[in-house]
Amino acid sequence: MYRDHTCGELRKTDEGKTVTLCGWVSKRRNLGSIVFIDLRDRYGITQITFDENNSEKVKDVRNEYVIKVTGKVAVKENANDKLATGEIEVIASDVEILSTSETTPMIIADETDALEELRLKYRYLDIRRNPIKEKLLVRDKVTMIVRNILHEDNFVEVETPILSKSTPEGARDYLVPSRLYKGKFYALPQSPQIYKQLLMIGGMDRYFQIARCFRDEDLRADRQPEFTQIDMEMSFATEEDIWSEVEKVMKAIFKEVKGITDLTFPRIKYVDAMDKYGSDKPDIRFGNEMVNVTDLFKESNFAVFKNCVAEGGIIKALVFKNAAANLSRKKFDELNEFVKVYKAKALAYLKYDNNEFTGSVNNALEQGEKEALRDYLKMENGDVVMMIADKKAIAEVALGAVRKKMGEELGLIDKNKFAFCWITEFPMYEYSEEEDRWVSAHHPFTAPRDCDIDKLTTDQANCYSRAYDLVLNGYELLSGSVRIHNSEMQAKVFSALGLTPEKAKAKFGFFIDAFKYGAPPHCGVGIGLERLIMILTGTDNIKEVVAFPKTATAYCLMSDAPNTVDQDQLDFLGIDIVKQD
RNA sequence: GGUGCGUUAGCGAAGUUGGUUAUCGUGCCUCCCUGUCACGGAGGAGAUCACGGGUUCGAGUCCCGUACGCACCGCCA
Numbered sequence: 001m002y003r004d005h006t007c008g009e010l011r012k013t014d015e016g017k018t019v020t021l022c023g024w025v026s027k028r029r030n031l032g033s034i035v036f037i038d039l040r041d042r043y044g045i046t047q048i049t050f051d052e053n054n055s056e057k058v059k060d061v062r063n064e065y066v067i068k069v070t071g072k073v074a075v076k077e078n079a080n081d082k083l084a085t086g087e088i089e090v091i092a093s094d095v096e097i098l099s100t101s102e103t104t105p106m107i108i109a110d111e112t113d114a115l116e117e118l119r120l121k122y123r124y125l126d127i128r129r130n131p132i133k134e135k136l137l138v139r140d141k142v143t144m145i146v147r148n149i150l151h152e153d154n155f156v157e158v159e160t161p162i163l164s165k166s167t168p169e170g171a172r173d174y175l176v177p178s179r180l181y182k183g184k185f186y187a188l189p190q191s192p193q194i195y196k197q198l199l200m201i202g203g204m205d206r207y208f209q210i211a212r213c214f215r216d217e218d219l220r221a222d223r224q225p226e227f228t229q230i231d232m233e234m235s236f237a238t239e240e241d242i243w244s245e246v247e248k249v250m251k252a253i254f255k256e257v258k259g260i261t262d263l264t265f266p267r268i269k270y271v272d273a274m275d276k277y278g279s280d281k282p283d284i285r286f287g288n289e290m291v292n293v294t295d296l297f298k299e300s301n302f303a304v305f306k307n308c309v310a311e312g313g314i315i316k317a318l319v320f321k322n323a324a325a326n327l328s329r330k331k332f333d334e335l336n337e338f339v340k341v342y343k344a345k346a347l348a349y350l351k352y353d354n355n356e357f358t359g360s361v362n363n364a365l366e367q368g369e370k371e372a373l374r375d376y377l378k379m380e381n382g383d384v385v386m387m388i389a390d391k392k393a394i395a396e397v398a399l400g401a402v403r404k405k406m407g408e409e410l411g412l413i414d415k416n417k418f419a420f421c422w423i424t425e426f427p428m429y430e431y432s433e434e435e436d437r438w439v440s441a442h443h444p445f446t447a448p449r450d451c452d453i454d455k456l457t458t459d460q461a462n463c464y465s466r467a468y469d470l471v472l473n474g475y476e477l478l479s480g481s482v483r484i485h486n487s488e489m490q491a492k493v494f495s496a497l498g499l500t501p502e503k504a505k506a507k508f509g510f511f512i513d514a515f516k517y518g519a520p521p522h523c524g525v526g527i528g529l530e531r532l533i534m535i536l537t538g539t540d541n542i543k544e545v546v547a548f549p550k551t552a553t554a555y556c557l558m559s560d561a562p563n564t565v566d567q568d569q570l571d572f573l574g575i576d577i578v579k580q581d
Numbered sequence: 582g583g584u585g586c587g588u589u590a591g592c593g594a595a596g597u598u599g600g601u602u603a604u605c606g607u608g609c610c611u612c613c614c615u616g617u618c619a620c621g622g623a624g625g626a627g628a629u630c631a632c633g634g635g636u637u638c639g640a641g642u643c644c645c646g647u648a649c650g651c652a653c654c655g656c657c658a
Contacts, residue, residue: 031621032614047618055615063608080618089618103609105591110607110619113592117650170658190658217657218582341584341654430658443658552651 002068002098008044010073012087019090020070021046022098024128025063026109030055036089037061038109039069042133047080047089057095064101064108070094116543121557123548135537135545138257142533143210145253146230153245155206155232160195162188162212167507169444172216174225182574188214191526193443194511196233197483200522201514205235210529216554222475222531222542225554232480233524239468239482242523243422246470246478250420257536260418267422270464278316278400280426283474285419286412290399293317293387296372302364304348308389315389316399317373322382323410324351332360335402339388344398348387352379361387404474418535420472425449428456428463429496437498442467444493444508446481453489457496470525473535480525487515 003022010019023041033052038045048069050058061067071092080086105122106114111129119126126132147157166173166187173187189195191213199207211231219225230249234242247265254260266284273282276289294314297305305315320327332349339347350359350370357370365373377385386402388395407413428448429438438460440446447466448456455463466482484490490512494504505512533545543549550556570577 027618029617029620030614031617034615034617036617036620038618045618049616052615076618077616078618082618086618103591107592107608110592113607115593115650117588118592120650167658171656193658215657218655220657221652223657343654440658446658551649553649555649557650 006043007039007041007046008084010046010085010088010090012075014073014088015075017073018070019073020068021048021090022066022068024101024108025061025065025067027063028058028061037067037069039067040108040128044084046085047076047083048092049074049089050092050095054092054095057092061095061097062101062103064104065097066099066101068096068098116541117551117557120543120549120551123558127547132544132547135533135539136547138537139529139533139545141257142253142529142536143230145256146208146210146249149249149252150206150208150232150245153206153248155208156204157209158199158204158207159209160189160192160199160211164189164195167194169440169507174214174216177573177575179572190215191229192231193445193526194508196231196524197445197519197522198511198514200233200235201517201519203235205520206233207524208232211526213526219550219552219554221540222534224530224542224546225550227542227546228529230478230527230529231524232527233522235520235522237521237523239424239466239523242480242525243468246525246527250470253532253536254418258418263418263420265420265422265470267424269424270426273421273423274396274400278396278398278403279474280423280469281471281474281476282400282421282423283404283407283413283419284421284471285414285417285473286407288318288320288403288407288412290396290403291317291319291377293373293376296369296376297389300369301366302361302369304346304364305389313390314392314395315387316395317377317385317387318399318403318406319377319379320384320386320406320410321380323384323406324353324382326410327351327384335386335405336360338405339398339402342398342401343394344388344390346388347398347402348389350385350387352383352385353381355381359384415538418473420470420477423469423471425464426467426469428452428465428493429460431461438496440493440497441465442479442481444497444499445483445490447484447489448493456489456492460496466523470527472532475531475535476528477531477535478525478527480523482521482523485515485519485521487512490515 003020005019005021007021007023021039023039026038026040026045029036033055035050035055035058037048037058039048048071069090069092071090073088074091076087076089104125106118106125108125108128111131163176163186166175166185167190171190173190175185175187178184178186192209192211196207209231211229212226213229214226216225232242251263254263270280273280278290292314294309297315298309300306308315336347348361350357350361352374373385379385386399388399390398427441430441432439442465449464449466452463468480469476470478484493491501530542530545534540534542537545539545548556548558
């Protein structure tokens with residue numbers, strides 16, 4: 001045994017004990033014939049003191065050397081209240097260098113040193129530091145809580161294939177060439193969706209898996225090409241059953257990790273979320289709901305508003321209390337550019353202060369219109385209203401983005417708050433301009449609302465589903481749905497998607513077949529583990545909660561994956577690389 | 582596929598309207614120091630200014646391209 005204690009556990013009560021510690025040299029302070037070393041391991045830092053009789057033994061010890069120290073625990077005259085072990089030190093009597101270290105490319109002890117790029121290249125060094133280490137520990141804690149609760153409730157963890165079959169709908173697949181079947185490919189799963197439904201048909205009525213998923217799509221601050229889902233599925237269950245199980249898990253996690261016990265889970269229909277927040281993942285830590293003011297401007301002489309209404313568009317308004325003084329002309333110019341990213345033509349605004357209006361549409365609107373708007377929105381002196389007139393979908397989304405941005409910039413968000421909401425009754429389909437057909441909004445196995453069954457193939461635009469998301473602080477934390485469990489309904493959905501029975505059979509044959517042999521009613525969710533950990537640890541960067549993440553171009557700076565392979569390997573697989581310019 | 586920002590000693594940054602020896606902090610090395618805990622003091626080494634091209638008497642600085650990184654839009658059933 002190398003050690004009998006860790007660097008985080010010794011306290012005053014251990015005074016006089018002879019202990020052996022192992023760890024990395026975090027810092028040395030050489031005062032001449034006395035040398036202090038901060039010894040670090042996963043559990044913390046303990047000061048090791050080398051007095052005049054022993055200081056020579058650490059003369060050549062440098063930062064990040066791995067050493068084994070034996071000594072006696074002593075109480076310090078002046079405690080260091082920044083360390084859990086700050087009341088004691090270990091007076092070393094013996095030291096052994098287990099491993100040396102070159103000068104590290106970043107200073108481990110200074111957690112602000114080095115930018116993300118370098119930290120990714122030397123990820124194993126970054127993991128020595130608290131910010132990453134603590135997040136990995138939270139992640140471990142969360143998965144443990146999930147496993148415990150779900151097992152208590154009779155869920156069974158089943159592993160599903162990583163080498164699976166390409167599913168043509170949805171995200172781009174990562175493909176793995178087959179050696180035995182040249183020209184054929186496995187696909188890495190985008191989610192275990194099909195397998196978990198087959199497990200339901202297999203009678204595993206309560207399943208879960210902490211499942212790695214892969215999607216070959218462009219990345220974002222909250223998106224990695226491989227990520228982990230807490231994947232769940234229940235048979236003989238409805239929305240209420242799965243929601244209550246998820247809420248139970250969330251309550252346990254937030255109690256254990258954050259000490260929070262007053263979580264609530266309000267439910268908002270998709271159409272209402274879009275209407276009030278312009279997002280299907282609204283951040284409801286703050287209010288500032290959008291208001292439809294289209295009717296106020298039906299007869300307006302302001303051409304922009306009038307034409308918008310005449311063309312079937314809408315005008316959405318968003319009020320910020322007491323913000324007039326804080327928002328400059330420059331800021332509105334910036335916001336005007338900001339909304340263009342979301343395809344909106346412009347952001348109109350009015351300030352109301354000292355009982356007077358100013359702002360971009362002040363001259364364009366008549367006094368009566370402005371007063372009607374003020375009264376309708378219950379604006380008071382100091383308030384600002386921002387408006388977008390556009391097609392419904394554009395106005396909602398663009399103003400929703402403004403709401404989110406201003407919520408952050410105006411400090412309307414309580415960072416200590418955790419606001420969940422269920423978003424329910426998503427559209428069954430959405431129209432793909434690119435493919436010129438209706439596609440599934442969720443996935444093609446999602447059940448429609450009972451009241452919309454007769455619209456499945458006839459009125460796709462107004463057909464809503466039993467799909468739901470759980471949103472937390474503006475992040476989509478999970479997606480799920482009640483699934484179709486009857487072949488006739490499934491056939492209708494395929495037909496609505498433009499899939500002939502032959503095509504459907506070719507794409508999902510084995511899956512469709514399975515439903516012929518007794519499929520129980522079932523529903524489920526896939527919880528985005530990284531996003532949950534991000535919120536729990538207060539970061540907006542997914543790379544912070546992944547041990548070895550990829551860059552925004554899906555590259556690993558540490559290992560240089562993906563890389564080229566030997567011609568032999570390609571030959572085995574029957575693959576020719578076509579050079580592109 | 583698109584837009585924006587960035588790239589200067591090991592690391593993090595500064596570098597003005599283009600101007601002669603590229604600055605600061607930290608880390609690193611050497612020496613001094615018996616109570617530090619962001620130890621202190623003295624000295625030293627360390628830069629193809631991302632890469633390629635252009636403008637200019639002269640480019641870290643201006644222009645074009647490339648690479649890489651970050652964020653966003655599209656995309657992510």
